[in-house]
Amino acid sequence: MDALEIFEGHIKERLTSELASLGFEGDFGLERPDHEMADFALPCFQFAKRLRRSPQSIAEDLAARVSVDGHITKVWNDRGYLNFRVNEGLLGTMVVRDALERREDFGRGEPLDGRVLLEHTSVNPTGPIHVGRARNPLIGDTLARCLRMCGHEVTTEYYVNDVGKQVVLLTWGLEHLDEKDVAQADREKNDHRLVGYYQAANRLMESSPGVEKEIAQMTQRFEAGDPEVIAQVRRTVDLMLEGIKESLGAVNVFLDRYAYESQFILDGSAKEVVERLKRTPYCTLEDGAYFLNLEEFGVHGRDTRFFFTRKDGTTLYTTRDLAYHIEKFRRADRLMNILGEDQKLGQKQLTSALRILGFERAPECIFYSFVSLPEGRMSTRQGRVVYLDDLVDEAMERAYKEVCDRRPELDEGKKRGIARDIGVGAVRYNIIRVQAEKQLVFKWEEALNFEGNSAPFVQYAHARCCSILRKATDYNKGADLSVLTDPYERKLVWMLAQFPEVVRQAGEKRRINMLPTYGHELASVLNQFYGAVPVLRSEHQDARLCLVEATRWTLHNTLVTMGIAAPEEM
């Protein structure tokens, strides 16, 4: 239990007994108002009806009954609210000690039961990742980090779409086209280099019936499970994936496992799904193709028919995804998917089919809205696209210039390292800070913002703490912390105390945008403290150094759970 939980539990306990003596039994809400106002507050409106008294008089009565004790230093009523101030010396001591002892584990929850399998990214391996799709790995990776911080055991997985006309087309192109037949790529990376082959093959297929036929035949052999063709396609997909992995690594995203869609054709499990679905009463055959009627699963209108085979009997994307999910059920207790909003219907069909097959479980999905450009939706075809690689390069370049301006004395390697931490951090932060469901318009000046609500702001506060700590060299970590009574100090303590709860809630509610919100607020409070309260050579130097170090770890841990580096200087 973290410090704040102890205080909250204590107050609730005191209130339960006092409310009982007033004649109220049951649950009640305790709030965390604006810190200027109070630490905890009990709105007494909720009791007025049951007790047939005015909220004001209830609050007044309770204020007289609830006495001050070791945890509570002040109780008062204010317009129907019963307000509390807690013993900040005690809270501060508990929180700061906890942070100093646990350091990078401060805020980490106790190990939780149940293995989590989190699928994210899973972008089609037909070209480089653009910022429209980059939301997926960044949300997924951050959620994975956050859940791990909460105490969950998490495995992350990329579902590689190595089936279908697109990848076959790419494979054909790589086989038959020469380097001089395709457009010159701006980068040597595989994903950028190969996309030209895909585009050229696509054009050829559209103009030449012979090519179209070749590709159709290749696709048929693939669908039929021809191991040779499947292996061939997988080789090109792996080549593309190499580039994609590099892009992901650049923004600090590393997945534990890659699952190939073709696997479910090869091992027959997709076919098995088909056979099982055929035997259910929801299944109908039409023109050689099978579909499920999903009407009673809340899918209405034209969407009720979910086809799971073609007329030639081959499987479809969602059918193979079904086989994948059934296989995932065996490996984990809880499934989570990060998906684009265009996948909603597909997921609905998938979960309905799983129910029909008798599975009680379903994957928990987070759908994100697409990132568009001011000119409209991103489109590789129309050249209206910003690649993640370009965004990251630009961000690092910009950061490098800033570092050179501010810290000319640093050596080149250090400058580059800091620029990388800042640039990558800024990119991650800017995507993560917005709720997944909100549609986002990408603007360079916003993506490259290094001030205000941004990663560098939080990183800077962390570097400031480190700078003070570095200059202090040694200090008494056992200093008496009850001297931290200045308003700036108390505000900081209060912020630190929230951290474990923020992590817990961000994980439980799957609302990772709580992390940047908290990080910014904590950094802001540290900056205010920094400007107003001297630490080194001050009266309470050691106590303040303890506070600064506790803040340093909290900022560090907030950044790290967001997958952002916490540089010690910048």
Add this chain to the structure above:
RNA sequence: GGGCGGGUGGCCUAGUCUGGAUAUGGCAGCAGCCUCCUAAGCUGCAGGUCGGGGGUUCGAAUCCCUCCCCGCUCGCCA
């Protein structure tokens, strides 16, 4: 047309699940602050019909109804 999701100062955004005291911050704008631990910072000013309208409630950005706008989706594609 049906389904799902969004709509909060000029721009971006928190809060919405679980209704509470003056709606959170940032960017841009204006005015200040570096003989003192890094000014990627701090302080102040200005800026709001929480899309519109009804309802429920002692109390609504939050819950219910309705309408409007934007996005996604409605393939024997993936």
